[in-house]
Amino acid sequence: MNIKYIDLIDQTFNFPQQEFKVKNNKLQFHDIDLMQLVKMYGAPLKFTYLPKISENIINAKDWFNNAIKKVNYKGNYHYCYCTKSSHFKYILDEALKNNIHIETSSAFDIDIVKSLKKSGKLSDNAYVLCNGFKRDQYIANIVSLIDGGHKNCIPIIDNYEELDLILDETSSKFNIGIRIASEEEPKFEFYTSRLGIGYKNIVNFYKKEIAQNPQVDLKMLHFFINTGIKDTAYYWNELTKCLKVYIELKKICPTLNSLNIGGGFPIKNSLAFEYDYQYMIEEIISQIKIACDEAEVDTPDIFTEFGSYTVGEAGGAIYEVLYQKKQNDREKWNMINSSFITTLPDSWAINKRFIMLPVNRWNEEYERVLLGGLTCDSDDYYNSEQHINAIYLPKYDKKKTLYIGFFNTGAYQESIGGFGGLQHCLIPNPKHILISKNENGDLTTKLFKEQQKSEEFLSILGY
Template sequence: MKTKYIDLIEQTFDFPQKEFTLDDHKLQFHGIDLTKLIAQYGTPLKFTYLPKISENINSAKAWFADAIQKNNYDGKYHYCYCTKSSHFNHVLNEALKNDIHIETSSAFDIDIVENLKAQGKINDETYVISNGFKRDQYVKNIGRLINNGHKNCIAVIDNFEEISLLSQEINGNYNVGIRIASEEEPKFEFYTSRLGIGYKNIVPFYNREIKENPKVNLKMLHFFINTGIRDTAYYWNELSKCMKVYINLKKVCSSLDSLNIGGGFPIKNSLAFEYDYAYMIDEIIQQIKQACDEAGVAVPNIFTEFGSFTVGESGGAIYKVLYQKQQNDREKWNMINSSFITTMPDTWAINKRFIMLPINGWQKEYERVLLGGLTCDSDDYYNSEQHMNAIYLPKYTKDKPLYIGFFNTGAYQETIGGFGGLQHCLIPQPKHILIDRNEAGDIETQLFSAQQTSKDLLSILGYDYGINNSLIESETHITEELIVKQ
């Protein structure tokens, strides 16, 4: 009878896969020796595998190029990175190697744009698509960017007042887009997105606020739905409605030449994940062209704002199972040396599931377990996988450490979790490792951020080091000693 963990995986999935392989019964991720990584840096740790960012960007650009050629599509394609997915410098550095553009969401994003310009990593030809609800500082920063010569900044109008606010800050002419307030799926708690302007109001808004305004050029219509780009009747129906708005707007606005279809490409969340990216892109291009041809208007340039798709599959987290608690005759709790709430907040907030696999122990028998975090919060747990509605791991034994990895966690988890700040129950934030390849293709790693110490957290909390310095140093030593023992 096949009862080993490797048997379970091979019987359930097509394994090994492109990014997941075994070497000496130990898990490899894109050829990275994770056991060696653990030996060098310890756990808990988070990592970013930078080459995966470029790989996904270039895959999408190739799919769009193929679809444009296949459909004799006259418009151009522009790949934008949605910075809110991960604002880190190392992420932007890697993404910008690939001739892409940027989508921003708030005031400080513009400061990042200006920093990148000062470093020569982007220039005035780089599109900066400024999305989001705009007030005060965000409007001022957009105005400063445009006034300083960045004419390829397109402010996407989210509400009726933003035209007048932007016009007060911007000295000359400027380009705008209009975001469609898309209708949500029936299962949502509300009918229409809070973002953007309703379908029926867009053409009247253009005629009222933009058409006769000598400062404003409408260049883009922005379309995005929360459920992402998926092969569903709902998505195709919303895209069709979007095209009707685009065509009606194009007929009264000759400067309109671009359609932004937003983000929403899914990323791999299970070993059973299947998604035909090339088909979806081809179908989108085909439907846009067909609608425009039938209406006798020119096809638009296509913009996308992929965030999770760009950076999500580059990230991972590795934990050690510290202890197993048998709470009753059925439930075994494997306690990890960190917290799910603090390091992967989406698992707690929106019940999101990532790919979870053991790093070692693949030749052991498997058992069904629950995973528990270190905080005293009852919600700090992980109890199922999308592909099997349960967690199975190699059997835990005290004499042989068991390490587990969560993969494709690179989008949103650091910013939602409050990177560098307070963590629930003051559980320290794990160390973060950057992984890259040199010109010879060899793996290179570096420490991006060390694990938080007691001193880091007490400093945020405002404790007086002059009075309690010896206590802090003692607690820091004890914390680090416990980590080493783990």
């Protein structure tokens, strides 16, 4: 009978996989020796493997361009990075190596855009798509870009007042987009997204507020599905409704030439993850082409704004199992030396799944466990509800330290967790490591941020 942890994985999944393999009883991630990383920097730690960002961007561009060529689509593809997924400079520096564009969500995003432009990282010709609900500071910052000559700054109108607010602040000619308020999935607590303007109202809004205004050109229709791009009847139905609006608008608005199919690609959340990116892209491109050809209107340029897909699979976290608590005959709690609430907030807030694997001791017997964090909060745990099935790990042995890794955690966790600020129960942020490759293709590591110290917490708290 096979009872080793590696046997369990071999029997359950196709393993090894592209990014995961086991060497000398230890897990490697993109050929990174994770135990060596622990020996160098200790645990807990977070890391970002920067080359994965460029890899995913290049893949998406190839898939779209292949689909465009295959169906003879008359339009170009533009990849935008959704900055709210991770605003860190090292993320933007890596992503912008790939000739991409930016999508913003709030006022301070524009300050990041200006910094990137000043440093030469972001081209003056790059598109800056300004999404989100906009008021004074965000409007002022957008206008400063427009008045500064950034012609491809496109505020995406979210509600009926925003256009007037921009017009009140500038006499420059500028381009805009309009966001469609898509209908949510039936299981949602509400019917229609709070963001954007309803399908039935967009054409009238254009006729009344834009068509006769020489200062404004409508360039883009923005279609966003909260659940992301998935092969479901719901997604295809919403896309069809979006295309009807695009076609109706295009017939009366010659400047309209772009369709933003916002709503991201899923990322790998288990070793059993399967998703045919090329198929989905070909279907989307084909449906847009068929609808436009039938209506005898020009096909639009395609924009996407991928956030999690860009950065999610670049991130990881490693924890040490400190102790095992047996609370009853069935439940064993492996206590980690950090907190899920503070370091992986999506795992408890929305039961988000991440890939979880032991870093060492793969050739030893396994057991079923629960994982608990250090805070005194009953919600600070990770169990089978977040995981794709029961959690199994090598058996706890106080003489053999066990390290566990969570992978594809690179999107949103630092921002939601309040990186560098107060943490629940004052559990510190782990140290953060950046991993890259040099000119010879060798892996290099760099300490980005030390683990938080008590002095930082006390300063914030006013002590």
